[in-house]
Amino acid sequence: xxxxxxxxxxxAIVAKQKGILAADESGPTIKKRFDVIxxxxxEENRRQYRELLFTTEGSERYISGVIMFDETLRQSSGEGxxxxxxxxxxxxxxxxxxxxxxxxxxxxxxDKITEGLDGLRDRLAEYKQLGxxxxxxxxxxxxxxxxxxxxxxxQANAHALARYAALCQETGLVPIVEPEVLxxxxxxxxxxxxxxxxxxxxxxxELDAHRVVFEGMLLKPNMxxxxxxxxxxxxxxxVAQATVRCLSRYVPAAVPGIVFLSGGQGPExxxxxxxxMNAMGLHPWQLSFSYGRALQEPVLAAWKGQESNVAAAxxxxxxxxRLNGLAREGTYxxxxxxxxx
Ligand code: 13P
Numbered sequence: 001x002x003x004x005x006x007x008x009x010x011x012a013i014v015a016k017q018k019g020i021l022a023a024d025e026s027g028p029t030i031k032k033r034f035d036v037i038x039x040x041x042x043e044e045n046r047r048q049y050r051e052l053l054f055t056t057e058g059s060e061r062y063i064s065g066v067i068m069f070d071e072t073l074r075q076s077s078g079e080g081x082x083x084x085x086x087x088x089x090x091x092x093x094x095x096x097x098x099x100x101x102x103x104x105x106x107x108x109x110x111d112k113i114t115e116g117l118d119g120l121r122d123r124l125a126e127y128k129q130l131g132x133x134x135x136x137x138x139x140x141x142x143x144x145x146x147x148x149x150x151x152x153x154x155q156a157n158a159h160a161l162a163r164y165a166a167l168c169q170e171t172g173l174v175p176i177v178e179p180e181v182l183x184x185x186x187x188x189x190x191x192x193x194x195x196x197x198x199x200x201x202x203x204x205x206e207l208d209a210h211r212v213v214f215e216g217m218l219l220k221p222n223m224x225x226x227x228x229x230x231x232x233x234x235x236x237x238x239v240a241q242a243t244v245r246c247l248s249r250y251v252p253a254a255v256p257g258i259v260f261l262s263g264g265q266g267p268e269x270x271x272x273x274x275x276x277m278n279a280m281g282l283h284p285w286q287l288s289f290s291y292g293r294a295l296q297e298p299v300l301a302a303w304k305g306q307e308s309n310v311a312a313a314x315x316x317x318x319x320x321x322r323l324n325g326l327a328r329e330g331t332y333x334x335x336x337x338x339x340x341x
Pocket of ligand 1: 022024138178261262263264290291292293294
C-alpha cells in the first residue's frame, strides 16, 4: 500500500471549493429518476445523461471527483473516449461504487446489511485497471422512533465497511466509507444524533481494528437532521451545530475530509446546511459534498431526455456545482439562487 498516494488522492478530492458528484445510481435507481421525467432507462439514454454531466464546462472548478456505477465506468462519450479518461483529462478523479446494495438483515426486522464483499478484491483490481482512483460502499442504517437500528445492525455494517475499506487500501484505491442513517420517518433530530453517534463510534473502531489508514480515506455520512415526517424540522443552524458536534466527537482528525450525502434534502437545503457548517470556522477535516440528488434534481428536470435541452440542463448543473463550491467556504447565500448567473 502506498500511503502517500492514497493520501494525495483523498486530499485532492477535498481540495478548496471542491466536492464530489455522486452519479453512481444503480439500474433500478436511475430508472426511478428517469421515470419522474418520462425518459426510458435504456443504456444509451443513461450514457447520454452521464455525458451531459461529465462534459459540463466549468464544473471542473468545483467537482474534484465523480462516483460512477459499474456500467458507466465501462461506457464512453459520443466521440468514443472512455468516461474515466474523459474525466481525468478534465482534472476530475474517477471513482466507482463497489457495494451490491442493501438487503434485509436476517432475524433483525427493520434493519439492513449491505452485500458485496465476496469477490471484492478481484473487482477492485479490475476497477483500478479501468481508471478508478477511489471507491464507495454505502451502508444503509434504517431508523425509527423505537428499536431500529439495533446495535447488532450497526456493528455488522461497520464491520463490512471496514473490510471493504481495508481491501481498497490494499489495492491502492481511496475508500469512501458511507454509513447513511436515513432521513425517512418521523424521528426527531436528537434521535438522529444519537443513532449517528453510535454508528460513527462503531465504524471508526472497526476501521482501526482492520488497520485502515485514516489519512487515506474519506467519510461520507448523513447530516444530523430530523426525519422527513417529523413535525418539528430543525433550523439550518441547529442542523449545522448538531452535525459538527457529532462529527467532532467521533471522527478522528487524521481523516482528511468528510463529504456529506444529501439523502433526500432539497438542493438548496443541502447547500445551505453545508454552508452553515463551513461558516462556523475551521474544523479538523475539510467539510465537503458528495451529493447525488441535490446536484442532479434540477438537471434532470431541465433535460427531460431532449437533446435540445442539454445546454439548459448543463447550466443547472453548473449552478449547483458553483453554489456548493461557495458553501465549501461558507460564502453561499440563498439569494444567490435567483441572482443572475
Ligand atoms: P444522495 O446525495 O442523493 O443521497 O446520494 C448520494 C449517494 O451517493 C448515496 O449513496
